[in-house]
Amino acid sequence: MDNRSPGAEKGSQSDSALSESYPSRDTESREAAISGVQEERQALMDGLYGRYKAKTRQIRGLAALTQLAILVLSLGLWEIAGRSKWIDPLLFSYPSKIMELIYSMASDGSLWPHVGATVGETIAGFLLGTLFGTALAALLWWFPFVSRVLDPYLVVLNSMPKVALGPIFIVALGPGLLSIVAITLMVTVIITTINIYNRFREIDSGYIKVVRLFGASRAQLFRMVILPGSFPVMIATLKVNVGLAWIGVIVGEFLVAKIGLGYQIIYGFQVFNFTLVLSSLVVIGVVATIMYQLVAALERRLTEGWRER
């Protein structure tokens, strides 16, 4: 059997075995005569590969250049329009003024408590949303009858704009951090539940059969198959929830906060300081992008090597 197994292995990787065996057989039999041909072939392939790489590099460079040009042009135009009063600088401000404000707030330290509060609420919101959503999905999976009963309610809740529940939370939980996190949770939890529960049900029945045939209990089935099999979807949901959580947090801060980037926007609006409004937007844009990229990097790390057929 031991002689057979390596053979079986080679055979099972027949594609690579074939493409390798042709040239090597040639070289064995006609080594001298073929060496020139081989170099020629290598040169041809190297040339083609080089051209392919040069072309993709060119396209990448061109795209980056265009992106930069759009940014510089629009910022430049905005700056000129603001400074020469083509647009009302009180309403629309302009980039250098915005950057100046951000810089001064960053250096005197008044920016950071706002960033800290908003980022903290967002992280709490999307982590709790993903966690509770997964727990709810597990509940629905464990009790199919519950899932059947709750189905229409989930559909209604999902179609509803959840931030509309904001006032109710504020009354119930008081105007503060708790309400903001609750609103954020509401925005993320339903869609998380639906996405993850759907994934639970889409797990290939063959995998379920494998563990059932070994006599697995329902808890073992969940722990060994359903949960790990849904892992990539859970991470992807985390990524979606980062974006949703920002909506929840900013709206929550609009409604109740005394601190945070959303609060700054509302405050700037009330005192007619649109430079403050726009600089808060810029900070949100930067922080939200960083957060998204971090979660995306986490996703790549965690799902490395994880590949479905």
Next chain:
Amino acid sequence: MNEPVMSLKDVSHVYVNDKGASLALENIHLDIAPGEFVSLVGPSGCGKTTLLSLLAGLFPPTLGSVTVGGRSVQGPSPAVGYMLQQDFLFPWRTIRDNAAIGLEIAGRRNEKTMAAVDHWLGELGLEGNGGRYPHELSGGMRQRVALARTLVTEPDVLLLDEPFSALDLHIKLQLEDLVQHTLARLGKTAVLVTHDLAEAAAMSDRVIVLGKGPGHIRREVSIAEPIRQAPPTEARRMAQFQSVFDQLWAEFNDGDGKGGDQHG
């Protein structure tokens, strides 16, 4: 014949769903002796896989009784191993952890049983692959991991549900040899479901031809001793093999034409 290790008595099975009830199997009598290799062949929809599922205890028969090892089947048990058409290795587990999943479920994963896992991986030509992930392996290798996963829990009988049908021809032949050799060496009883008549003839001691509408046993064909003894790849080249194949072929074609009328 010895006391049968698996037996079905008066077994009928009805599937019920939203569309209605359909009769999949009717009045099946089947005894399988210890160490025997039996194949089930028949057209699609003849209840081959239903029969295998009943033996595995995935669901109880509507009527009749199913016994394995002298005891009535009450659900999946470690005494019965099952190999599916696809390997269904878990992509997030290494090969070693995939092969050990049956042990984990039974709460028997420990150093000693893991040594058995490594032994089986080596025995099936997968030495040094224990730390790799399924997607790094070819189809034939993956199906061998699935075989290791089934054998590690030391089942008395093996149920093979078309385990070779998704493979390329020459890997399929190699694996047929490997499976038959391994099972014969261990003296395991096996039931193979297949739609490949040559595979059934080359691997088995006995071939059961099923007919459909509803599923019933049409005929049993006993395979001659020399073909039984030879590894499947060699059996296919033997002089007597063609006549066995022709016999099954005739039975099979007959079944398509008349089977329905007789029972319809």
